[in-house]
Amino acid sequence: MIDKKRKQGQKCATPTICPECGEYLKRNYTLELVEGKQQFVKSGWTCPSSTCEYIIKDPEELEDEAEKGTEPEDKLKKLQAEFMKTHEQLNRLAEQINEFERADQEGQKIPLRYEEKEE
Structure with a gap:
């Protein structure tokens, strides 16, 4: 009798069998x-x-x-905080644009406002 030569890694491998249908996973x-x-x-x-x-x-x-599980929650909180900051900035800019348009329609000088940031 001739023994079949096994491939490398096949000698001690125990195949996992599906418990539901009996096939090799x-x-x-x-x-x-x-x-x-x-x-x-x-x-x-x-x-x-x-x-x-x-x-x-x-x-x-x-x-x-x-x-x-915790990483996306932290990222979400940071993104929400960034969104709120940019949203506030956009609201301020929209108010300034409205002031410029009102002043332009009335023919007045455009009020320039420079806000200094306190640090």
Whole structure:
């Protein structure tokens, strides 16, 4: 009898089997930016069957998602604060424009206002 020569890495590999349909799970990759370059990153295991939608996510991926939960909230607060500041500035500019238009219609001199910032 002739033994088949195994490929490298196949000797001790234990394939993961889908608990729902019994097929071998395949490795799932997602496309992410790593150091400014797009790369395929391992993200878990999926069932190749078209009827079964079984997915196992890698534990590292689950930890990363938990950490990312606070970052968008902080960014949102900063963006809201920036928005409020720019909105106030736009309102001030709109008031000045209205003053200029009123003065121009009445034929008066245009009042120039220079606001000094206190620091």
